[in-house]
Amino acid sequence: MLKLSRMAKTWMRVDPRFLPFADVATPNLPLSRLFRLSLFQVTVGMATSLLVGTLNRVMIVELGMEAWLVALMVALPLIFAPFRALIGHKSDVHRSILGWRRVPYIWIGTWLQFGGLSIMPFALIILSGDTHWPIWFSYLGSGIAFLLVGAGMQTTQTAGLALATDLADEKNRPRVVAMMYVMLLVGMVLSGILFSIFLKPFSPLQLVKVIQGVALATLLLNIFALWKQEARQPKNTSPTIAQPTFSQSWQDFIKAPHVTRFLIMLGLGTTAFSMQDIILEPYGGEILKLDVSATSFLTALIACGSLAAFTLSARWLSRGYNAYRIASVGLLLGLIAFTLVIFSEPMGSPNLFRAGALLIGFGGGLFAVSTLTIAMSMDKENMGGMVIGAWGAVTATCSGIGMSLGGVIRDVVADLAMNGMIGSALISPATGYSFVYHIEIYLLFITLIALGPLVNKNSNKASSKMSKFGLADFPG
Numbered sequence: 001m002l003k004l005s006r007m008a009k010t011w012m013r014v015d016p017r018f019l020p021f022a023d024v025a026t027p028n029l030p031l032s033r034l035f036r037l038s039l040f041q042v043t044v045g046m047a048t049s050l051l052v053g054t055l056n057r058v059m060i061v062e063l064g065m066e067a068w069l070v071a072l073m074v075a076l077p078l079i080f081a082p083f084r085a086l087i088g089h090k091s092d093v094h095r096s097i098l099g100w101r102r103v104p105y106i107w108i109g110t111w112l113q114f115g116g117l118s119i120m121p122f123a124l125i126i127l128s129g130d131t132h133w134p135i136w137f138s139y140l141g142s143g144i145a146f147l148l149v150g151a152g153m154q155t156t157q158t159a160g161l162a163l164a165t166d167l168a169d170e171k172n173r174p175r176v177v178a179m180m181y182v183m184l185l186v187g188m189v190l191s192g193i194l195f196s197i198f199l200k201p202f203s204p205l206q207l208v209k210v211i212q213g214v215a216l217a218t219l220l221l222n223i224f225a226l227w228k229q230e231a232r233q234p235k236n237t238s239p240t241i242a243q244p245t246f247s248q249s250w251q252d253f254i255k256a257p258h259v260t261r262f263l264i265m266l267g268l269g270t271t272a273f274s275m276q277d278i279i280l281e282p283y284g285g286e287i288l289k290l291d292v293s294a295t296s297f298l299t300a301l302i303a304c305g306s307l308a309a310f311t312l313s314a315r316w317l318s319r320g321y322n323a324y325r326i327a328s329v330g331l332l333l334g335l336i337a338f339t340l341v342i343f344s345e346p347m348g349s350p351n352l353f354r355a356g357a358l359l360i361g362f363g364g365g366l367f368a369v370s371t372l373t374i375a376m377s378m379d380k381e382n383m384g385g386m387v388i389g390a391w392g393a394v395t396a397t398c399s400g401i402g403m404s405l406g407g408v409i410r411d412v413v414a415d416l417a418m419n420g421m422i423g424s425a426l427i428s429p430a431t432g433y434s435f436v437y438h439i440e441i442y443l444l445f446i447t448l449i450a451l452g453p454l455v456n457k458n459s460n461k462a463s464s465k466m467s468k469f470g471l472a473d474f475p476g
Contacts, residue, residue, distance in 0.1 A: 037164060037180075038164075039183075039222065040156055040157070040222050041157070041187060042183055042186065042221060044153050044156065044184055044187065045185065046188075046191040048153070049192045049299045050117075050214055051149070052278070052403070053188075053195070054195045055070075055074065056071075056074050056277075056278050056281060056282065057292065058292065060286075061285045063124065071405075074277075077149050077151075077154075078150060078396050078397060078399055078400025081150075081392070081399070082396075082397050083393070084158050085392070085393050087155055090105070102160070105156075105159035106156050106159045109156030110156055112152030112155065113149055113151075113152025114152070114215050116145045116149035117214055118215045119148075120145040120146070121207060121208040121212060122141075123142040124142060127139070127141070154396070181310070189299075192298075193297065196300075197293070200291070202291075261453070261454060263390065263394050265447055267394050267398040268446055268447040269371070269451075273367065274399040275436055275440050276338070277402070278403045279410050280341075283345075284350070284353060287433065288345070288348070294350075301357050301358045305359065305364075309362045309368075312366070313365070323374050324370070324374065326369070327367050328448060328455070329363075330364065330370065331451070333362060334363035334364065334444050336363075337357075337359035337362075338440050341353060341360075342437050344356060371391070372391055375390070409436050410432040412432075414429060414432030
């Protein structure tokens with residue numbers, strides 16, 4: 001106890017400048033409560049790392065599944081992404097005699113996520129062919145597992161971030177939710193490292209243990225995060241209170257100037273950065289001969305790149321830099337990143353591949369942060385939830401589309417190449433992967449073209465909106 005007391009006193013003497021987010025704490029919302037609430041973001045990060053960072057490689061390389069099927073399964077959780085704006089709106093206007101608005105949605109999302117993760121390892125075993133059941137049953141079981149996880153992640157994260165916004169005062173709200181976003185990336189980094197440790201050496205039984213461990217951790221951490229966070233407000237959730245409909249709020253939002261072009265640009269850029277999600281680790285395993293542990297670590301690298309992008313963007317935006325120009329920097333860095341990944345195969349350089357993966361996370365992070373800042377600058381007439389919900393819906397939906405296209409295109413082109421139908425010089429298992437990376441480069445160029453006219457149209461609002469940068473209502 002004496003040692004703990006000394007450590008606490010030493011910690012209190014540390015300058016607050018060196019303590020991340022220490023300045024967001026208030027007497028009504030202490031830092032310990034904020035960190036406890038942010039645990040729901042850690043569980044979402046764990047699930048994200050598992051789905052797009054570990055399972056895709058294991059299913060393609062170790063379990064021998066076709067990439068198009070894996071891409072479809074991993075993209076299934078994003079089916080619910082378009083409903084994020086609706087989920088946020090429903091939690092805003094939820095009517096309940098118990099007085100809670102956010103808690104019911106977070107709790108439902110938690111159990112959906114837990115249920116999907118609980119049955120997922122057994123569904124994957126059946127899907128790999130190790131069963132006497134008919135093939136359609138394996139597709140059904142795996143599809144249900146991935147859908148449950150997706151519905152849980154989207155619901156928990158949307159309502160959880162809304163709750164964080166409710167608890168923080170208006171002055172500290174952007175930085176509070178910024179901390180929630182950082183905790184999402186921390187969850188991805190830590191889980192990526194842990195998965196690389198626990199899956200070395202790899203075995204199907206060990207995979208079952210890891211996935212079910214994630215399920216249990218999700219349930220326990222979310223219960224702890226949610227405990228006594230939202231106060232009951234029966235008056236605000238009374239069934240007699242009239243609330244605006246979702247369609248009314250959406251029509252008001254979409255009529256704003258430049259919104260349609262912005263959403264198109266956002267969708268194109270998100271798709272460009274997402275097509276590699278499903279094939280990056282299999283590329284490292286099949287082409288560069290990296291083991292499961294080494295490829296699982298790639299998720300941590302990408303998340304570290306995103307964290308670095310967040311830090312740099314915070315400095316730039318706090319100094320009044322143009323958010324549209326920061327988005328263009330992210331797109332240009334993406335061009336370099338995919339070029340490095342492409343050249344890692346002929347040069348036989350895993351380190352060049354790792355550098356490309358790190359730069360993908362950094363460029364994608366800059367693009368995500370800057371476009372969110374732009375979305376925040378579009379807020380008007382208390383429509384913040386609708387605006388940020390639309391941002392999250394577009395990014396998550398296009399991520400799913402990008403991942404699905406990446407897997408399908410890789411399979412089709414690889415089959416054509418190995419059969420010699422596109423030339424003898426391209427008979428290589430790397431051709432399918434390289435084709436996808438080239439498409440991503442072209443999409444990044446198209447996104448830059450779409451972004452161009454927006455740079456000089458009210459772009460200063462995107463940076464002047466916030467005197468101190470924070471990612472308000474970031475939906476992850």
